[in-house]
Amino acid sequence: MTQSLSDITENMIAQARKSGADASDAIAVDGTSVSIDVRAGKLEHAERSEGVDIGLRVFVGQRSAIVSSSDARPETVAIMAERAVAMAKEAPEDPHAGLADPSQLARDRDSTSLDMFDPSAEPDPAALQEAAVQAEAAALANDGVSQVQSASAGYGKRRVHLAATNGFSGGYTRTDSSLSCVAISGSGTGMERDYDYDSRIYYSDLRDPSEIGRIAAERAVERAGARKPKTGSYPVLFDERIASSLIGHLVGAINGAAIARGSSWLRDAMGEQVLPSSMSLIEDPRRPRAFSSRMFDAEGLPTARRAIIEDGVLTGWTLDLANARKLGLESTASAVRGTSGPPSPSLTNLALTQGAQSRDDLIRDMGTGLLITSLIGSTVNPNTGDYSRGASGFWVENGEITHPVNECTVAGNLRDMLMRLTPANDARPHLSKVIPSLLVEGLTLAGD
Incomplete structure (x- = not known):
């Protein structure tokens, strides 16, 4: 994607104004996610997704409408804006809807101090798979575990930007990494299931995979009978x-x-x-x-x-x-x-x-x-x-x-x-x- 999220949102509110909106706000979100599932020590499922989603809210007097798309090209945005204004003109009036007054807006929009983003490189899928394999192996090491229903690892990165005709423009980036294991004890009608997991903003903060698998197994075994x-x-x-x-x-x-x-x-x-x-x-x-x-x-x-x-x-x-x-x-x-x-x-x-x-x-x-x-x-x-x-x-x-x-x-x-x-x-x-x-x-x- 060559356009920044800031440019996309600014273009959306500009097109809304051009199409006849009295006011508008726009949100753009793009993200990457990776998920890995293993079974019996081998890769069972791997999925990666990337994309951008955009949403535009327009106001015509006290009437409003919202449109969204996964296509951020300028020509698509222009069509979205026209349709949104046309929809708003047919919508019922709502005296309570509307943008914030400029005096209400946040002045400090820098999210750096919140530490919501892991700046290290995206974890390699092979590393995610190995973590899930270790969790599964640790669970199966417990003699009371009959099977591991799932052992999964994942990573996600998400960027968000919001802009509005009241002068607001701001965004942030988030990351998350996760690891989970679900173990089963017993068999037939006597099966019992339990789990352990961890989820962190920084991949390096995740608990040890073997610990997660071990605790999932112990919990499942404790539930037997x-x-x-x-x-x-x-x-x-x-x-x-x-x-x-x-x-x-x-x-x-x-x-x-x-x-x-x-x-x-x-x-x-x-x-x-x-x-x-x-x-x-x-x-x-x-x-x-x-x-x-x-x-x-x-x-x-x-x-x-x-x-x-x-x-x-x-x-x-x-x-x-x-x-x-x-x-x-x-x-x-x-x-x-x-x-x-x-x-x-x-x-x-x-x-x-x-x-x-x-x-x-x-x-x-x-x-x-x-x-x-x-x-x-x-x-x-x-x-x-x-x-x-x-x-x-x-x-x-x-x-x-x-x-x-x-x-x-x-x-x-x-x-x-x-x-x-x-x-x-x-x-x-x-x-x-x-x-x-x-x-x-x-x-x-x-x-x-």
């Missing part, structure tokens, strides 16, 4: 690997789009306590070397660290410009978007207050209950917060893990559950969501 737990009300410990799903339900409930629709179980909770008073939930979009970091959002507004929940009290919604206008509030610079849709609110890097105890300490102190390591399906009522999910993990008796369990359902109400949280101290600091294992008292289990 699983049976249903007792039915009743028990404390439930959500393992760190899946604890972020609980906080994810909370995050979804404070999303400005859900609040504006009135379809959230936290719609009347502003200023109220939603977590124990010892806990806060912090968003830090500018945390270095984190996957979701960004200097500005998808509408060009400057990001900033903020306490979404402070000392247990909900302080604000997650807002883009349109939903903020609907609610008579200010945007929290939380807009995200792709090339084919309008901006919408979403959070970036989150950190929940950690506790003083380890996961093992919580297991010891919980007495009799369930440690959940895997969740299946989801039934969560967005209006009431009623929660019901299939689960598997390990049964705890007298503070000790006794046997694996599966085929059970855990249920409760999220508003009540979140107020009964006890966090461990085992969150992984490099993840975008730094959430520890979470103990919830008094959930309903449906098993035998």
Whole structure:
């Protein structure tokens, strides 16, 4: 591609203006991804993709339309702009849509300090294959493993640029590298599966492939002989690997789009306590070397660290410009978007207050209950917060893990559950969501 992403976006908004748009913004994304899968020590699947995608949003008065394409040639962009303006003229008016005022725009657009890009050369496919082979071999070295379902390695690089007629122009580059292994123990109806993985911005930061394969195997073997737990009300410990799903339900409930629709179980909770008073939930979009970091959002507004929940009290919604206008509030610079849709609110890097105890300490102190390591399906009522999910993990008796369990359902109400949280101290600091294992008292289990 001879054109820079900046040139492409500037050409798109110029063509939109030429076609009769009153205002417009444009996004261009290009990327490279490589994925390698191995089986039985040999290459099973290799895939590489490269391409560019572009999106143009135009405004004619209070009417708007969006068009997208994977063809960034100037002649294609000119046709896109004409079609977008024609579509906008037929669209219904929306008094809340529109670009940011120039005074709202981010001034600092240099993402260098965020360290989101690995400057070293793209890893050779042979190196990715060797890493996956090592992970698979380490898993198969465990006598309890009957097979390895998958061992995979990958690399991706993505560049993004946004420009608009309000004067904004900015972009950034991200990289990510990953390695995973899924092991299976047992056979027939007694098969159990578990996994381990790692994902980093810098390829050199990835954990050792043999460690990933070994841990995947140990987890799968530990699950052998699983049976249903007792039915009743028990404390439930959500393992760190899946604890972020609980906080994810909370995050979804404070999303400005859900609040504006009135379809959230936290719609009347502003200023109220939603977590124990010892806990806060912090968003830090500018945390270095984190996957979701960004200097500005998808509408060009400057990001900033903020306490979404402070000392247990909900302080604000997650807002883009349109939903903020609907609610008579200010945007929290939380807009995200792709090339084919309008901006919408979403959070970036989150950190929940950690506790003083380890996961093992919580297991010891919980007495009799369930440690959940895997969740299946989801039934969560967005209006009431009623929660019901299939689960598997390990049964705890007298503070000790006794046997694996599966085929059970855990249920409760999220508003009540979140107020009964006890966090461990085992969150992984490099993840975008730094959430520890979470103990919830008094959930309903449906098993035998």
